[in-house]
Amino acid sequence: MIDIHNLERNYKTGHTDNFVLRRIYLHIAAGEFVTIMGPSGAGKSSLLNVLAMLDDQWRGEFLFEGTPVQTLNRKQRAELARRRTGMVFQSYHLIDDLTVAENIDLPLSYKDIPRPERQALVADTLDRFNIVGKKDLYPSQLSGGQQQLVGIARAVIHKPSLLLADEPTGNLHSEQAAEIMQLFRTLNQQGTTIVQVTHSEANAAFGSRTLELRDGWLTRDTANPNLNSAPGAPGAAA
Amino acid sequence: MNSILQDLRYTLRQLGRSPGFAVTAILTLALGIGATTAMYSLVRSTLLAPLPYPHSEELVGIGLVQSGTPPASDQTGETGDFLLAHAQSFSSIGIAGDRPLGQNFSNGSGKAQTIYSLHVSSGYLPTLGVPALLGRTFTREEDLPGAAPTVVLSEDLWRRVLNADPNIVGQAIHINGDPFTVIGVMPSTLSTVDGTDVWQPLHLSATDPGYQGTNFQTIARLKPGASVAQASAELSGLTSTIFRQFPDYQKWTRPGAPKLQEFVWPLQQIVVSNARSSLIALSAAVLAVLLMACLNLAGLMTARSITRKPEIALRTALGASPAMMLRLLLTESLVLAFVGSLLGLGFAHLALPLLLSASPIGLPQLRQTTVDLPVAAFAILTGCTSTLLFGLLPALGVFRQTIGSSLGNARTAGESAPRQRLSKSLIVAQVTLATMLLSTGALLLNTFLHMRAIPSGVQPPHLYVLQVNLKGDAYSSTSHTQQFISVVEQRLRQIPGVAQVATVNGLPIDRGLNNSGGPANHPDQIAYAESRFITPGYFRTVGTTLLAGGDISDADTATSQPVALINEFAAKRWFPGRSPIGEYVITGSDKPRRVIGLIANVHSSSLTDSIAPTIYVPYTQVDNESMKTINGWFATSFVLRTVERGNFRDPEITTAVSAAVTAVDPEVPVRKFVPMQTFIDDNVAAPRFFSWLAGGFAGFALLLTLIGLFGLLSYQVASRTRELGVRMALGAQRHQILSMVLKNGIMLTAIGLVFGSIGSCALRSVIAALVSSTVGTRATATASLLGAQTVSISIAGAAMLVSAIAASLIPARRAATLEPTEALRAE
Structure with a gap:
């Protein structure tokens, strides 16, 4: 599903370049549940943003389901991301003045889907996530776990092939976190490829593969034990 | 004391670091307070001042x-x-x-x-x-x-x-x-x-x-x-x-x-009756402008307090008490209020003489209109009250929320609903007021153009009027008056450039004798009629059309048959369906006069007055008693038609005209020597003045709305950065974000336009009363002068919408060019 070759991302600070991703080589197959770990500032979220196609300032090659993303213009990338990816945020990022149902409907509202069809999809999703009773509530009326549930429902309503999650349980207590991770596992079992960023080993245990980043370098990949962990040395994950 | 000085220093530093905010807030306050202070000074010296008499x-x-x-x-x-x-x-x-x-x-x-x-x-x-x-x-x-x-x-x-x-x-x-x-x-x-x-x-x-x-x-x-x-x-x-x-x-x-x-x-x-409605209307307009300035200030202060949220949260976390925070906010508000009030006073000081000199309404100066101590106190009090009510209170609301949430990490995106409601209400109120002011300005401008387009009945180009008062015993007889007029006319004809000269008592669009008049053989039809006294060649000189019959001539003397000309209106009323030539009319207690000519209608005292039946009588045939009366009450007007070249307002010409009068009687000064157009312009001076004034207020209101809308949308984009990032991450395209922000501005404007249109319709009768009181017509007659309300509202609506799009465009573009990854990181 994802093939990345020699991907680099840097930010300019004055006259110096600060690299946040260095020579990343990565292959993720469809149906995988990948966890990206690493200390703060290692480049986890930056990699996630590249995968989500929110960032287009990187160099290298990125094939998404066979499409060379680096050759797409900004609009084409946004279109591809809108169709094929879903995003779950640590801070849920629900919109205050929209109800639960309206928040879930949001990704569909940016596609050319007729209103009745959208309503049916929202109803299905509410049912699937067991939150029908909360459809008219506002985010501020929900608990953190419930808000994240809505966030995930919103991310998967358009049936993306790739679900990206940035610290999805970072603001939840352990019990709620376990429930959310169980939901991810279920979604993965139903065929959705998942890439999550987390600090939690417990969360990582729900996944099938773990990557570790340090100072922008990919230093560990459980699917590729032979990966050279020394910074500066390129490694290729199988 | 040290703490207050520290707050003051910090406030000045903070304002210095946000010059855009400081200048906008101070100018907004200064203009609002300046206009209010100028009007208060005027009202204080007229409506509120006691008469300068004992008890x-x-x-x-x-x-x-x-x-x-x-x-x-x-x-x-x-x-x-x-x-x-x-x-x-x-x-x-x-x-x-x-x-x-x-x-x-x-x-x-x-x-x-x-x-x-x-x-x-x-x-x-x-x-x-x-x-x-x-x-x-x-x-x-x-x-x-x-x-x-x-x-x-x-x-x-x-x-x-x-x-x-x-x-x-x-x-x-x-x-x-x-x-x-x-x-x-x-x-x-x-x-x-x-x-x-x-x-x-x-x-x-x-x-x-x-x-x-x-x-x-x-x-x-x-x-x-x-x-x-x-x-x-x-x-x-x-x-x-x-x-x-x-x-x-x-x-x-x-x-x-x-x-x-x-x-x-x-x-x-x-004493103040004539100026009362005008001053009250102006005061209402000025208060609307002040209210707009206050609403704008509220918007600015709210937006500013949002940007200072992290600072306030940090201060609170470090132990600042609510009282300390209040003192800091109070200091900033008072600094703005004081500087704004002082600038406003300066503005009022400059505007007052302009307002007084430009005003066509007689404003009785019962007390000197000036920016004195009570007026200055009024300005500062208004400034402080406005700033505290509209600046500090909304800001306090935001800070209270900030203190509540402290340094916590927001888990949702966008503004809170109550804060959104407040910001949106402020803009809707501003658009409502601006629409009302704009449509009022358009309505008054339309009225002015309407009045200016009313045909006066004379041809003003190259027509000048020389007015004198012929009073006292010397001019109580017809023969002496006639002799004076005759010699002055001769002398005026000798001035180079003068083509025709005639005389009238009761100039069009001025004052003249209203009397009883009607057909001689129908005493029951004798009622109110205008009487005008003329010399031969008057109609030719002023350019009024002789529709039938002939004009008076030198052959019409005191001893010849009494004759008269009547206007078309009188002919239709008194002699319907037939020619009035040869019929007889009576004016006042005069003997019957034979009608020798039919004259086109001319407005007698005002362009807005309905046409009245009018009888024109030769000067030579006025009896002594009537001559004494009309000379005692009204000015005698010499009308001069000049050749089409040259400037007739040269000082030399004015001197020659004046000399033509004083050479005949040195005791008779020239009261006025002006183009005929001046009388017409004076007649429409009040609606012109009010339309300019309302236009000025409306322009200011529009500017404030523009600033307010721009400020609100910029603030919304800033405070919704993360929400916009989320929307983009969920698939929103840039043009969708652009149109979302634009739609927001236009929607708020549209709501304000609806309220403003309703308010404008309610104001129509007030404007009709204002115009009728300043041009001296009945309100029912004035209503027809006011243009269609739909036109004025459409003009106001178009101006508001264009402004709204202009004000929304920059924040909308800013929103559309946000980088989603940056936006998602925004706090």
Whole structure:
């Protein structure tokens, strides 16, 4: 599903370049549940943003389901991301003045889907996530776990092939976190490829593969034990 | 104290770091407060000022008017005499002419000038209660018909023209060529109210030509302890006796209209009556502008407090108490208020003289209109109150929320609903007010253009008017008046560039005699008609069309057959379906006149007046008594049509014109020499002034709305950055974000437009009343002058929408170009 070759991302600070991703080589197959770990500032979220196609300032090659993303213009990338990816945020990022149902409907509202069809999809999703009773509530009326549930429902309503999650349980207590991770596992079992960023080993245990980043370098990949962990040395994950 | 100084220093530093915010807030306040202060100063010196007379609260005016009319002291001679004889509620009553009349004054230096004289009864000046500066006021005997001519001077004339001669009392001065003995000088406070230069005895007599008309005003001083209500009740009781004694007055009102009645009002209300509605309307407009400035300030302060949230949260976390935070906010508000108020005072100081000089409304200056200490206190108080109410309170609300959430990480995106409601309500209120001001400005402008387009009935290009007052014994006869006019006309014709000259008493769009008139053989049709007195060639000179028959000529003399021309309106009313030529008409108590010509309609006293039946009579055929009356009441106008080249306003021409008059009679000064267009322009001066003023206010309102909308949307984009990032992450395209922000601005504008349109419709009757009070027409007649409301609202709507799009575009573009990854990181 994802093939990345020699991907680099840097930010300019004055006259110096600060690299946040260095020579990343990565292959993720469809149906995988990948966890990206690493200390703060290692480049986890930056990699996630590249995968989500929110960032287009990187160099290298990125094939998404066979499409060379680096050759797409900004609009084409946004279109591809809108169709094929879903995003779950640590801070849920629900919109205050929209109800639960309206928040879930949001990704569909940016596609050319007729209103009745959208309503049916929202109803299905509410049912699937067991939150029908909360459809008219506002985010501020929900608990953190419930808000994240809505966030995930919103991310998967358009049936993306790739679900990206940035610290999805970072603001939840352990019990709620376990429930959310169980939901991810279920979604993965139903065929959705998942890439999550987390600090939690417990969360990582729900996944099938773990990557570790340090100072922008990919230093560990459980699917590729032979990966050279020394910074500066390129490694290729199988 | 140290803490306050520290807060002050910090505030100044903070404002220095946000110059955009500081300048916008201070300018907004300064303009709002400046306009309010200027208007307050004007209202204080007119509507709120007491009359400059001792115990002025006891002074009243008595008017014989219909109920529902504004305060007035109009009175006929005979009802005035009746009140003198019967009213019991007053310690004294004074009767005067309805207005100061232009007179020719000379003190023997050979240069005559126009002065304004008010004819007053012997009780008038004592009723006002102001003691004479020199000498005394009139005795009862001096006010009797046939008494030796006496005069009381104003202090201003005495100082200006007579070098404050301390021995003036007992000396003679010449008015209209006749000697008058000066018996006193009145202090300048008296002239400030109506601009009178001298007072002459009224000599009220039942034989006066205007005795039975409302050509007089009555003032009175209430007896100690008596109230206006008691006096009104007494005079109400006397009204039926008046109608029994003078039954003709009951015919003055049309069937169904309120009957005439004696009303009592405080004199102050009568003096400011004409300016009252205009000043109230202007004050309302200014308050709307101030309110807009305050709403804008509220928006600015709210937005600013949002940007300072992290700082305030940090201060709170570090132990700042709510009182400390309040003091900091208060300091910032007060600094803005103080600087804004001071600038506003400067603005008012500059605007006041401009406003006074540009105003076509007579604003009685009962107190000097200036920016003095009470006005300055008003400005600073208004500034502080506005800033605290509209600046500090909304900001406090935001800070309270900030303190509540402290440094916590927001888990949702976007603004909170109550804060959004507040911001949106502020903008909707601003758009509503701006729409009302804009549509009012458009409506007034339309009225002005409408009035300007009304054909006057004359051809103003190259037409000039030279006005003189022909008063006194010398001009009480037709022959002398006719002789003067004839020689002046001859001299004017000799001035190079003058093509035609004629004379009229009762110039179009000016004042003239209204009299009774109608067909001679139908006395039942004799009713109100305008009378105009002309010399041969008048119609040709002013460019009024002769529709049928012929003009008067030199052959029409005092001894030839009496003739007249009538206007089309009179012909249709009096001789329907046939030619009026050869028919006979009567004007006043004159003998029947044969109609020799039919003239196109001309507006008599105002462009907005409905056309009245008008009879034109040759000067040579006016009897002595009528000549004395019209010369006493109205100016004589020479009309000059010039050749089409050259500038006729050259000082040399003005001198030549003036010389043509003074060479014939040095005691007759030129009262006015202006193009005919000036009379027409003066007629539309009030709607023009109000449309400019309303346009100015509307422009300011539009600017404030623009700033407000821009500020709000910029703030919304800033505070919704993360939400916008989320939307983009969930698939929103840039054009969708752009249109979302634009739609937001346009939606708020549209809601304000709906409210503003409703408000504008409600204001229509107020504007009609304002225009009718300033141009002197009935409100029903004015309603037709106001353009279609839909046009004015459409203009306002279009201006608002264009402004809204312009104001929304930059924040919308900023939102659309956000990088989602950056936006998602935003706090």
